Amino acid sequence: MSQEQEFLSRLASAHSQALEGLQSIAVQLEAGASGDDESINASKLTQEFNVWKERYVGKKAPVASLKKELGLLDPASRRHAGAELNRVRDELLDRAQELGERLVSARLGTLQSSSRIDMTELALDSFRGHIHLITQTRDELEDVFIGMGYSIQEGPEVETDWYNFEALNIPPDHPARGMFDTFYLKESVRGTQDGDRPSSSSSNKLLLRTHTSPVQIHTMSEYKPPIYMVAPGKVYRRDTPDARHIPIFNQIEGLVVDKNITFADLAGTIESFTTKYFGQDIHSRLRPAFFPFTEPSAEFEITCAICSGSGCRTCSGTGWIELGGCGMVDPNVFEHVGIDPEVWSGFAFGFGIDRCAQMRHSLVDMRVLLANDVRFLEQF
Numbered sequence: 001m002s003q004e005q006e007f008l009s010r011l012a013s014a015h016s017q018a019l020e021g022l023q024s025i026a027v028q029l030e031a032g033a034s035g036d037d038e039s040i041n042a043s044k045l046t047q048e049f050n051v052w053k054e055r056y057v058g059k060k061a062p063v064a065s066l067k068k069e070l071g072l073l074d075p076a077s078r079r080h081a082g083a084e085l086n087r088v089r090d091e092l093l094d095r096a097q098e099l100g101e102r103l104v105s106a107r108l109g110t111l112q113s114s115s116r117i118d119m120t121e122l123a124l125d126s127f128r129g130h131i132h133l134i135t136q137t138r139d140e141l142e143d144v145f146i147g148m149g150y151s152i153q154e155g156p157e158v159e160t161d162w163y164n165f166e167a168l169n170i171p172p173d174h175p176a177r178g179m180f181d182t183f184y185l186k187e188s189v190r191g192t193q194d195g196d197r198p199s200s201s202s203s204n205k206l207l208l209r210t211h212t213s214p215v216q217i218h219t220m221s222e223y224k225p226p227i228y229m230v231a232p233g234k235v236y237r238r239d240t241p242d243a244r245h246i247p248i249f250n251q252i253e254g255l256v257v258d259k260n261i262t263f264a265d266l267a268g269t270i271e272s273f274t275t276k277y278f279g280q281d282i283h284s285r286l287r288p289a290f291f292p293f294t295e296p297s298a299e300f301e302i303t304c305a306i307c308s309g310s311g312c313r314t315c316s317g318t319g320w321i322e323l324g325g326c327g328m329v330d331p332n333v334f335e336h337v338g339i340d341p342e343v344w345s346g347f348a349f350g351f352g353i354d355r356c357a358q359m360r361h362s363l364v365d366m367r368v369l370l371a372n373d374v375r376f377l378e379q380f
């Protein structure tokens with residue numbers, strides 16, 4: 001069996017097990033409702049339903065762990081398998097939502113028909129939390145890239161100077177370090193962490209990563225090309241919070257390494273991501289910029305979603321909002337991780353997840369994302 005077939009058959013069996021579980025709850029609910037089986041009550045079924053949810057649509061569900069395994073498939077199969085995975089997950093979520101609603105009305109029905117109604121106890125559910133807007137945005141972005149054949153990678157938030165800067169072609173004292181206001185840790189790592197690279201005391205210094213680009217280095221050190229990956233995660237900069245900046249924010253990094261990759265592939269990828277995530281009315285444009293780890297480099301901007309491009313205060317009247325940076329992987333970076341730049345080429349991009357949420361939901365001030373005010377959060 002090919003790897004893809006094996007993946008799909010595991011997905012199919014997780015799918016049918018999940019449906020079976022759901023079906024059994026639905027059948028019991030029917031039996032209880034028609035009076036065939038008096039012992040069935042809606043709150044017991046709700047408990048069973050919650051166990052089902054935890055098992056099949058929760059963080060540890062087979063579908064969630066299969067998502068992590070997508071990266072092991074080759075890029076062509078990954079696109080198909082990723083789309084199939086999204087389809088199964090959406091179907092399970094839809095069905096769960098539907099059954100959940102039926103259970104709530106069944107519980108309401110039982111309450112109303114019982115003679116001992118305690119009028120002070122009207123609330124059916126206590127206040128329920130839900131996934132934070134940033135995490136929702138991150139999940140949606142991951143799904144878009146999985147649909148395009150990318151795998152998901154992660155890297156540590158505490159990094160060494162080498163991963164965050166040096167391997168990315170930013171040696172000590174390079175003026176580009178000024179782009180990042182870095183939080184350093186007092187500790188540093190002793191010895192080398194990477195077999196064949198020279199160790200200097202400065203490259204072992206620990207810091208909070210200022211961008212997700214070090215995950216490019218981890219990924220290229222660990223996997224051989226072709227590579228198609230995105231890496232979402234938290235990053236840290238010593239910025240004073242204002243309407244457009246927060247010192248802890250989230251980025252999603254993208255990296256493609258393959259043969260004959262060109263700037264046109266990069267531009268096309270960014271445009272297709274933009275329309276998939278923001279919709280047909282939002283476009284992207286690239287403007288020349290500088291990053292030490294890409295050459296040539298560009299900044300990418302999207303149509304301002306708040307004014308649909310006509311110009312407003314948020315976009316300073318330009319109609320465009322900067323989302324992130326991108327470019328062709330610099331040959332020096334390839335050399336640091338032992339990839340031959342004569343054979344392979346690639347592009348990278350990195351952009352703000354918080355900024356995507358801001359554009360998608362027209363948030364005037366980004367600080368609401370950190371304030372944990374329930375009145376804001378419950379709207380999403």
Ligand code: PHE
Nearest residue numbers: 211213291325326348349350
């Ligand atoms: N890491 C850059 C930043 O945080 C963005 C970037 C990523 C630029 C990848 C080019 C390529 O500003």
